[in-house]
Amino acid sequence: MRWIFLSVIRFYQLYISPHKGFECAFRIHSGRASCSKLGYRVIRRFGTLKGLILLQQRLLRCTEANKKLIQFSTPYKSQQAGFCDASCDIPSDCACFELSGEIANCIDIGSCGFTSKGNNLKYARPLSITPDSQSTFKAIKIMNQNELKRLVAQKAIEYVPHNTIIGVGTGSTADLFIDELALIKDKIIGAIASSERTKQRLEGHGIQVFDVNEVESVPVYIDGADEIDTEGNMIKGGGAAHTREKICASIAEQFICIADASKEVNILGTFPLPVEVVPLAREAVARQLSDLGGRPVWRKHADGTPLITDNGCHILDVHGLSINEPLALEIQLSIIPGVLTVGIFAQNAADIALIATAEGVKTISY
Numbered sequence: 001m002r003w004i005f006l007s008v009i010r011f012y013q014l015y016i017s018p019h020k021g022f023e024c025a026f027r028i029h030s031g032r033a034s035c036s037k038l039g040y041r042v043i044r045r046f047g048t049l050k051g052l053i054l055l056q057q058r059l060l061r062c063t064e065a066n067k068k069l070i071q072f073s074t075p076y077k078s079q080q081a082g083f084c085d086a087s088c089d090i091p092s093d094c095a096c097f098e099l100s101g102e103i104a105n106c107i108d109i110g111s112c113g114f115t116s117k118g119n120n121l122k123y124a125r126p127l128s129i130t131p132d133s134q135s136t137f138k139a140i141k142i143m144n145q146n147e148l149k150r151l152v153a154q155k156a157i158e159y160v161p162h163n164t165i166i167g168v169g170t171g172s173t174a175d176l177f178i179d180e181l182a183l184i185k186d187k188i189i190g191a192i193a194s195s196e197r198t199k200q201r202l203e204g205h206g207i208q209v210f211d212v213n214e215v216e217s218v219p220v221y222i223d224g225a226d227e228i229d230t231e232g233n234m235i236k237g238g239g240a241a242h243t244r245e246k247i248c249a250s251i252a253e254q255f256i257c258i259a260d261a262s263k264e265v266n267i268l269g270t271f272p273l274p275v276e277v278v279p280l281a282r283e284a285v286a287r288q289l290s291d292l293g294g295r296p297v298w299r300k301h302a303d304g305t306p307l308i309t310d311n312g313c314h315i316l317d318v319h320g321l322s323i324n325e326p327l328a329l330e331i332q333l334s335i336i337p338g339v340l341t342v343g344i345f346a347q348n349a350a351d352i353a354l355i356a357t358a359e360g361v362k363t364i365s366y
């Protein structure tokens with residue numbers, strides 16, 4: 001059943017959407033996922049029933065968004081009014097539409113404007129695309145890696161839907177994101193945490209942390225990465241938290257990766273691949289990883305004691321792998337007995353990457 005819906009959406013994306021004559025202003029403006037893209041993602045990730053429910057919710061919000069958009073584009077009101085089906089590209093992750101009374105961001109939509117070619121409606125290129133602005137550009141020229149991480153953490157706040165529970169990652173970039181999140185903590189219900197470290201930081205800021213078992217899904221999961229390739233596949237686990245990170249990502253409608261440009265790669269594998277293993281199976285798993293051409297190194301603290309993860313397990317960092325097919329390798333390694341979680345995120349790849357560069361924060365949708 002799932003593949004029928006996925007094929008229909010793909011057909012629409014390939015053969016209908018490009019010819020329908022108009023595009024969503026907000027998608028162009030923000031670079032966020034369209035309804036069809038979100039529909040494909042949620043049906044693939046959550047299955048047909050839940051996927052269709054989530055898509056339906058998106059389309060309802062999309063209708064609202066469209067109505068608001070028309071207010072800024074009266075010449076096109078008659079053609080556009082009330083029109084919003086699966087072909088609509090306005091994403092629901094515009095926080096302003098999720099929250100009644102918070103319409104500041106919506107006003108931005110008006111800046112996209114429309115152009116018309118006969119009956120074809122097409123939104124004009126946005127006035128503000130990433131990199132965000134000249135001033136940002138000037139400011140970050142002298143930024144170090146930490147400052148870039150802070151910049152991208154600040155940017156990620158735009159992707160936090162209000163009145164929801166969101167997923168929060170682990171690491172130095174995620175820490176900075178949590179600090180930014182604290183500034184808008186009254187606008188969210190709370191968070192699920194991908195590690196004890198993140199839980200403590202969230203709670204330290206007075207943000208309510210929910211157990212993952214209490215939450216069916218989250219609209220966004222925001223986290224860093226050790227490497228991210230051109231398709232949004234990632235290596236994670238540099239902070240030894242990738243098992244819980246993958247669990248949080250698996251119940252998220254959208255994975256938003258926040259990173260500085262040093263994390264971008266063409267092929268994953270320069271960063272040693274973290275594999276979390278049950279301690280009893282460490283050597284057996286290490287032998288299998290060696291057979292596959294890797295060089296597993298047992299992760300230890302500086303004092304020589306083994307690193308123990310939040311799940312009471314060990315980490316093998318596998319050097320020397322060139323990961324040409326991330327999904328295939330993720331599946332292959334995941335079924336080795338004793339492997340808890342592989343640090344390849346292909347099945348739960350990023351949907352959006354916010355990358356801090358010397359030119360500003362760029363937004364990539366996959």
Ligand SMILES: O=C(CO)[C@H](O)[C@H](O)COP(=O)(O)O
Pocket residue numbers: 169170171172173174223224225226235236237238239240241242245
């Ligand atoms: O996967 C992770 C933790 O397990 C982190 O996301 C990854 O290590 C990136 O960390 P940082 O933001 O500190 O560069």
